[in-house]
Amino acid sequence: MVKKLDKIPNDSETGVLTIERLRQTPGFPDEKDLENGLIAVIECDEDIPCNPCESICPNAAIKVGNPITNLPVLNFSKCSGCLKCLGICPGLCIFAINKNYNNDKSLIYIPYEYYPLPKKDMIVRALDRKGNYVCDAVVLKVLKPLKKQNSGLVGIIIPKEYFNIVRNFEF
Amino acid sequence: MGLAIGGMQLNNELVIIGAGPAGLSAAKEAAKFGVKVLVLDENDRPGGQLFTQTHKFFGSKEHSAGIRGFQIGNRLLEDIKKSDVEISLNTTVYGIFPDKTVMFSVLNEKIQNLQAKNILIATGGLEKPIMFKGWTLPGIMGAGAAQTMMNVFRVLPGKRALMIGTGNVGLIVSYQLKQAGCEVIGVLDVMPKISGYKVHASKIRRAAIPILVSHTIKEAKGNQSVESAVITKVDNSCREIDSNEFEVECDLICIAAGLQPFNELCWALKMEMEYIGVLGGFVPVHNDNMQTSIKDIFVAGDLAGVEEASTAMEEGKLAGIASAKNLGYLSEKEFNNKKSEIIERLNQLRLGSFGIEREKAKKILLNSCNF
Numbered sequence A: 001m002v003k004k005l006d007k008i009p010n011d012s013e014t015g016v017l018t019i020e021r022l023r024q025t026p027g028f029p030d031e032k033d034l035e036n037g038l039i040a041v042i043e044c045d046e047d048i049p050c051n052p053c054e055s056i057c058p059n060a061a062i063k064v065g066n067p068i069t070n071l072p073v074l075n076f077s078k079c080s081g082c083l084k085c086l087g088i089c090p091g092l093c094i095f096a097i098n099k100n101y102n103n104d105k106s107l108i109y110i111p112y113e114y115y116p117l118p119k120k121d122m123i124v125r126a127l128d129r130k131g132n133y134v135c136d137a138v139v140l141k142v143l144k145p146l147k148k149q150n151s152g153l154v155g156i157i158i159p160k161e162y163f164n165i166v167r168n169f170e171f
Numbered sequence B: 001m002g003l004a005i006g007g008m009q010l011n012n013e014l015v016i017i018g019a020g021p022a023g024l025s026a027a028k029e030a031a032k033f034g035v036k037v038l039v040l041d042e043n044d045r046p047g048g049q050l051f052t053q054t055h056k057f058f059g060s061k062e063h064s065a066g067i068r069g070f071q072i073g074n075r076l077l078e079d080i081k082k083s084d085v086e087i088s089l090n091t092t093v094y095g096i097f098p099d100k101t102v103m104f105s106v107l108n109e110k111i112q113n114l115q116a117k118n119i120l121i122a123t124g125g126l127e128k129p130i131m132f133k134g135w136t137l138p139g140i141m142g143a144g145a146a147q148t149m150m151n152v153f154r155v156l157p158g159k160r161a162l163m164i165g166t167g168n169v170g171l172i173v174s175y176q177l178k179q180a181g182c183e184v185i186g187v188l189d190v191m192p193k194i195s196g197y198k199v200h201a202s203k204i205r206r207a208a209i210p211i212l213v214s215h216t217i218k219e220a221k222g223n224q225s226v227e228s229a230v231i232t233k234v235d236n237s238c239r240e241i242d243s244n245e246f247e248v249e250c251d252l253i254c255i256a257a258g259l260q261p262f263n264e265l266c267w268a269l270k271m272e273m274e275y276i277g278v279l280g281g282f283v284p285v286h287n288d289n290m291q292t293s294i295k296d297i298f299v300a301g302d303l304a305g306v307e308e309a310s311t312a313m314e315e316g317k318l319a320g321i322a323s324a325k326n327l328g329y330l331s332e333k334e335f336n337n338k339k340s341e342i343i344e345r346l347n348q349l350r351l352g353s354f355g356i357e358r359e360k361a362k363k364i365l366l367n368s369c370n371f
C-alpha cells in the first residue's frame, strides 16, 4: 500500500504555475521592479470574472478594467506595498515581496488561512509552489484577518535566493 | 421577518420554495415593491449552501467579491429581517399543482396545502454520485456533505481524505478539509486536466496536496467503514490502464463529480424540461424573466442550471421583480430598467473561458423556449 500519493509518477506541475508562465502575466514583476522595496506580486493567469484587487487598491496601481475577465495589470511604480489586495483576493494568489529586505534576506508576505497563526520571531518551514520544503524562515509580522482584509497575512524572512520560490510555509 | 409555522397565512402572493441565495434574493427584491412573500425551506435555518461556504467569492464589488459565502448569507438574512418576508423553516414541499396549490408539511407532520398567486421554485442542486465497488461504505460521501459536516456542524468527517474530482467544489473542499485539520492525501480526476480554477488548484498544491489527473478510483475497501482506496491510471479516453493500480490508506472518500438541478418538483408538475450537460442535466425551460412553461411559476438558481451563488442571487432578483410586475406592483418601464441592470451583472459573471460555456447553454435554453 502506498502512503503518499505525491510519490506516484505524475506531472508534478499540475496546478502549479511555472515562473516562465508567470513572467508572461501582467501582474508579475521582473527582477528590476523588485529592487525598490515592498510591492505586490500577482500570480493570476486565468480569465475569471473577478476584480476586487482593482477596487481595493488605494493607489490605482492595479487595473483589470473591462471586461472583468482581464488579467490584473500591476503598475509596479505606483504600488506602495500596502497589502490590501493580498487580503481581499479570493484566489489567494497575491503575495508581496521586498527582495532587498537586507543584504542577504528577502521579506515575503503570504496570505495564510489556517489556525493557529504563527507568532512573531517563530522559525517556520518555508515551502515552494508544490508544498516542498525550501528553507527555514523567521516570522516578521502577523496580520490577523479583519473584516476589510479578509485573510490572515504573514510576513516571513527568507534567504534572498529564494524570493521567487517560496510561496507558503508550515510550522 | 416573521417565522411563521403554526400561524402561516394560507393565501399568499408569492410563495418561494428554497431559502438559498436564489430564493432569498427573490424574496427581498419582490418584498421591496410590496409583494407579500412566504419562503418555505426544509432546513432548520435559511441560507441554503451559503452557510457551508467559508471561502471568498469571485466577481466584482456588486457581486460582493472578496467576501466569504457565509458572510454574504448573513448580510442577506439581515436584509430579510428588516423586510416583511415570512420564512417557514423545517417545511418540506412535496408537490405543487398547476393551479398553484402548494402541498407541504412542517417537521414531517400532517400534510397541509396553501394557495399561491405566483410560485418560485429555487430548490438548488443535488450532488451527482459516482459508483464503484464498495461505494456504499460509511466514510464515502459527497464533497458537499463533508463541507456541511465541517463548516456548519463542526464535525470533522475523517482524518485522511481522498477527493475525487478537480472541479471547484473538489478543490475548495480539499482546502477546507486541510484547514479543518484533516490530511488530504490527494485529489484525483479521470480527465487529463484540472477542471476548476487554477488559483484554487495552486492554493492546494502550495499546501502540499497532490493532484493526480488521469486517475480514478476503482474500489473502496474496509470492514465497518472505508479503510483504503484502489486507484488506477486511465488513458485519455478514461479507459483503465492495466497494471497501473495501487492502494492507498484513507478513512474518508469525498466525491465531487458535479451537481445536477434538484428538479423533482418540476417533473411532477410536467413542466417542459431540457437536457443541458453544461448546466448539470435536466433543466426547466424558462424565458428571460425566469418564467417556466407553467404560467406564474418561476425558477432561479442552481435548479435553473447549476452555476454559482453569485448567478443564483441575480437570477433570484430577476424572478423577484418579474413576479412583482406580474402581480401589478411594478410597471413595465420600471421592470425593464431593473431587468437590464440585472442582466448586465449576470453577463459579467458569465464571461471568460469558464462562464462562456454557461452563457451559451443558457442561450440554447432561451432559444428552445416558445412561451
Ligand SMILES: Cc1cc2nc3c(=O)[nH]c(=O)nc-3n(C[C@H](O)[C@H](O)[C@H](O)COP(=O)(O)OP(=O)(O)OC[C@H]3O[C@@H](n4cnc5c(N)ncnc54)[C@H](O)[C@@H]3O)c2cc1C
Residues within 6 Å of the ligand: B017, B018, B019, B020, B021, B022, B023, B040, B041, B042, B043, B047, B048, B049, B050, B053, B055, B056, B057, B058, B091, B092, B093, B094, B122, B123, B124, B125, B144, B147, B168, B169, B170, B172, B173, B262, B300, B301, B302, B303, B306, B307, B308, B309, B310, B311, B312
Ligand atoms: C463546495 C462549493 C463551493 C462553492 N463555491 C462557490 C463560490 O465560490 N462562489 C459562488 O458564487 N458559488 C459557489 N458555489 C455554488 C453555490 O453554492 C450554489 O450555486 C448556490 O448555493 C445555489 O443557490 P440556490 O439558491 O439555487 O440553491 P441552494 O443554496 O442549494 O438552496 C436551495 C434550498 O432549497 C431548499 N429545498 C430544496 N428542496 C426543497 C423542498 N422540496 N422543500 C423545501 N425546501 C427545499 C434546500 O433546503 C435549500 O435551502 C459553491 C458550491 C459548492 C458545493
